[in-house]
Amino acid sequence: MDSFIIHGNFVHSKNRFVLEEINDMNLVVLNNKIDGFYKTxxxxxxxxxxxxxxxxxxxxxxxxxHVHAPQYQFRGLWMDMELLPWLDRHTFPEESKYKNLDYANKAYDIFVEDLKKSATTRVCAFATIHEEATLALMKKLEAAGLSGFVGKVNTDRNAPDILIEESDVSIKNTLSYIEKSKEFKNIKPIITPRFIPTCSDYLLKELGKISKEYKLPVQSHLSENLSEIEWVKELVPQSKSYADAYNIFGLWGINKTVMAHCVYSYESELELLQNKNVFVAHCPDSNTNLTSGVARVTALLDSGVNVGLGSDIAGGEDISILSAMKNAIKVSKLNKRLSHNNDGSLLFPEAFYLATKMGGQFFGNVGAFIKGYDADIVVLDDSSIKTTLKSELTLKERLEQYVYLKSSDCVFAKFVKGRKIED
Amino acid sequence: MDSFIIHGNFVHSKNRFVLEEINDMNLVVLNNKIDGFYKTxxxxxxxxxxxxxxxxxxxxxxxxxHVHAPQYQFRGLWMDMELLPWLDRHTFPEESKYKNLDYANKAYDIFVEDLKKSATTRVCAFATIHEEATLALMKKLEAAGLSGFVGKVNTDRNAPDILIEESDVSIKNTLSYIEKSKEFKNIKPIITPRFIPTCSDYLLKELGKISKEYKLPVQSHLSENLSEIEWVKELVPQSKSYADAYNIFGLWGINKTVMAHCVYSYESELELLQNKNVFVAHCPDSNTNLTSGVARVTALLDSGVNVGLGSDIAGGEDISILSAMKNAIKVSKLNKRLSHNNDGSLLFPEAFYLATKMGGQFFGNVGAFIKGYDADIVVLDDSSIKTTLKSELTLKERLEQYVYLKSSDCVFAKFVKGRKIED
Structure with a gap:
């Protein structure tokens, strides 16, 4: 158990709209949890x-x-495509390489090393269908001191042969990975059907049962792309919506549930998102790069839906959630100007709130300097930003400038659950 | 006169849609101009x-x-605003400080130092209304080895008193700055009415005459924001459009002309842009941050209009034109998805073309490795991007990945007009 003191200037979210500065204070961490601020x-x-x-x-x-660890090697490449052809052409061929554990080890070392240097302390990650490689990723994340969930992906249709498991094999391997991942303390399993198009009704139902029996959270994709949505209608004709397709197979709301994208969910899937207390993983960078659209985040928030941010590597190119904050603001402004739907744009404090206090709730009491919260703490160094105004800026202003200019930089220091991450 | 050889792997634009790789070659530069490639x-x-x-x-x-040098100190700050209130609240107060030459020197040192480390070799910059500070900026850019144009801004209405000149004083100071800037070899003056709202009809006409007499190019802003466009209609009721307001005062097409933004120009101002051979400075980052909208770049290009990229510091936060390339692609995708205007999105080779060969034409024969072109050469180091795929990637793919992941990094080396930029 770790206890320590950090002295300095702190910013966190009081609520959706208000950032609070706590200047020149000592933050006491006791037994890996936030205790409180002390002047002396x-x-x-x-x-x-x-x-x-x-x-x-x-x-x-x-x-x-929302992050796809096995797609990290081709981040920032081949961006002139939309979702479905991009999956076929680039994503599936790359993911099939993870059958080879040597390749997986090399690639995941690069992913974990970069994630370690970022401001991220918690992840909800997709691995691939491969059990061994998935466990290797979990082991590396655990060793790096990070925390969160890693899903062995389930896929029994509509993918290249090399990425398809027979339904019962997929289920068996899922149970095996759940069993073997008991050795990890901070990295836990999560039920991960890739998305409706690649999972049969049978497989989805069985995964729902496993989630219930093992009390495991669920992650998948929802309403990202217009062609994808049409396809789901054909595949699950009895469903009222893409969201409903997950729900009728018993995957939603049994335990914590997070759905990536939800670009087109506000109009027809809002009630299910609300009733099942689903977290939306908003991935602005990916939704832009793959020409998917813009999720209506302020409208979702106004409706009481939980929203966090996702890098969605490699639809998104940048592993940094500080970048996702910046891009969430940017795309919300273009949505406001171009969509004529009366949505407001996302303000800086709101984007910060999604990345910290609200997104953190998926993992427990994470994302704010509140007594009893896990001590997840990130230290940013803005000294490389030269400006004549430096001495006049508030800490909140320095933070905004850091997010806009240095979001991809390595952090200066990071603590996860009260443990300092060492180089 | 400088002559030298660079050995390595080169990428440049053959045309709007095609990037050409020239691998393992020797590029010979003779007397500051590109001579050609030689295998041995x-x-x-x-x-x-x-x-x-x-x-x-x-x-x-x-x-x-398009870059506002005096706004560099507040890049990445106060982004939750639109154009007109943002000008009043932040831009004008900061620009008024440049009356003080000491402040200007300190601030412009920071701007020039960062610009020097970027991939930019040519700039079209706005300074402020202040003659001394404008000349100081020109001197620093010249000393840094950069090339381009710097405009003393003209403003005789609709700004804080401290940023307004009497019309005749504005004209006199403009003539004085033109005269004094003769000492510079690579940094030249450019006629710079801030925009229609802040320049009287009289001032605009006189600036048109000066452009003609001194054979100077013209830069200003056009159709950035809907409120601004409405305002221009009131201010110049005899004009058929915002573009026409510049044209009737004799500012367009006498010499090279560049207009920033043109977010709303395609619909009503296309003919004038075409006939007067105006360059559009597309500023995707700024147009996003200030919720202005998205310029219809592919439509403009299809119509034969010249388009280059602008950082538009501090509407845009990033001085890097590599970032502007990336963001030009991103906003074009959201325009495609959200605007329903049948515009295609911008492909990577097109964005590169705007940043190099097409934008470079504003400055002469600049932006490609063609015999007789000025030797403007940038060397990028992608070794910090770790990926298992590295050895399989083409040079074009490595370039795309660099632009997506490292656009804000310092360049490894840079040559402007055949002169190596030294630290």
Whole structure:
């Protein structure tokens, strides 16, 4: 159990619209949890380890609610395509390589190393269908000190042969990976049907049962692309919507559920998202790169839906959730100008809230400096930003400027569940 | 006069749609101009200085057709606003500081230092109304080895008192700055009415005359924001469009003319843009941040209009034109999905073409490795991008990945008009 003190200037979300600055304070972490802020360090804590980050910007750890680890090797490549051809041409061939554990080890080492240097402390990651490679990824993330969920992907139709499992093999391998992942403390399994088009009704129902029996969360994709939505209508004709297709197979709302994208969900799937308490993983970068559209985030938030951010590597090119914050704001502005739907644009405090306090709730009490919350803490160094205005800026302004200019930079320091991440 | 050889792998635009790779070649630069590629170095060039960039990506220098140098200090700040309130609240107060030459020197040192490290070799920059500070900026850019145009801004109405000149003072100071800038070799003056709202009819007419007499190019803003366009209609009721308002005062097409933004120009101002051979400075980042909209770049290109890219600091946050390339693609995709106007999205080779060969034409023969072109050359180092696929990627793919992932990084080396930029 780790206890320590961090001195410096802190920013976190009070609520959706308000960022709070806590300047020149000592944050006490006791047994991996946030204890509180102290102007002077109480006598009883005087012997704790002390980190001085006085000139830095200290924020809560960020949550990435949607990332495809095996797509990391081709991030930023082949961006002139939409979803379905892009899956066939690039994604499936790359993911099929993870059958080879040597390849998986090399590739996942690169992914985990970069994730470690980012501001992300929690992830909801897709691996591939391959059990061994999935467990290898979990092991590497655990060793790096990160926390979250990794899903062995399930696929029994509509993919290249090499990426299809027979339904019962898929189920058996899922049970096996759940069993073997008991050795990990901070990285847990999550039920991961790739998406409706690649999973038979039978497979989806069985996965729903496993989620219930093992009390496991569920992650998948929802209403990302117009052609995809049409396809789902054909595949599950008895469903009222794409969302309903998951729901009727018993996958929604048994345990925590996160659905990536939801670009077209506001209009027809809102009630199910609300009733089943589903988290939306908003992936602005990916939705832009794959010409999917813009999820109506402010409208979803106004309706009480939980929204977090996802990098969606490699639809999105950048593993940084600080970049996702910036891009969430940008696409919301273009949605406002081009869509004529009366949605407001996302303000900076709102984007920060999604990345921290709201997205963090998928993982428990994560994403704010509140007593009892897990001590996920990120330290940003903005000294490389040269400006004559530096001394006049508030900490919130320095944070905004950092997010806009340095979102892809390595963080200065990071703590996950009260453990300092070492290089 | 500089002559040298660069060995390595080169990419440039053959045309709007085609990127050409030239691998493992020697590029000979003679007297600051591109001579050509040689597989083996001819005997007569054996004594030339030789740079080996074999493992790098070598591209032509990039052109920034629209940047506000005095706004650089607040890049990435206060982004939750639209154009007109943003000008009043942040831009005008900051620009008024440049009356103080000490402040201008400090601030412009930061701007020029960062620009020097970027992939930009040519700029079309706005300074402020202040003659001394404008000349100081020109001097610093010249000393840094960069090339392009810097405009002393003209404003005689609708701005804070401290940023308004009397019309005749504005004209006198413009003539004075033109005269004094004769000392610079690579940085030249450009006629720079801020935009119609801040320039009286009289001032605009006189600036038109000066452009004609001194054979100077013209830069300004056009049809960026819907409120701005409405305002121009009121201010110049005799004009048929915002574009026409510049044209009737004799500012368009006498010499080279570049207009920033043109978000709403395709519909009503296309003919004037075509007939007057105006360059559009497309500023995707700024048009997103200020919720202005998306310029219809592919439609403009299809109509034969010249388009280059602009960082538009500080509407845009990033001085990198590599970022502008990436963002031009991204916003074109959202325009395609959200606008229902049948515009295609911008492909990677097209965005590269705007940043190099097409935008470069504003400055002469700039932006490609063609015999007789100015030797503007940029060397990018992608070694920090770790991927298992590296050895399989073509140079074009490595370039795309660099642009998506490392656009804000410092370049490895840069040559402007055949002169190597030194740290």
């Amino acid at each position: 360090i109480p006598e009883c804590f005087k012997n704790l380890e002390y980190y001085d980050y006085s000139d830095k910007i200290i924020i809560p750890g960020l949550s990435d609610l | 170095i001819p005997e007569c060039f054996k004594n030339l200085e030789y740079y080996d960039y074999s493992d790098k990506i070598i591209i032509p220098g990039l052109s920034d057709l």
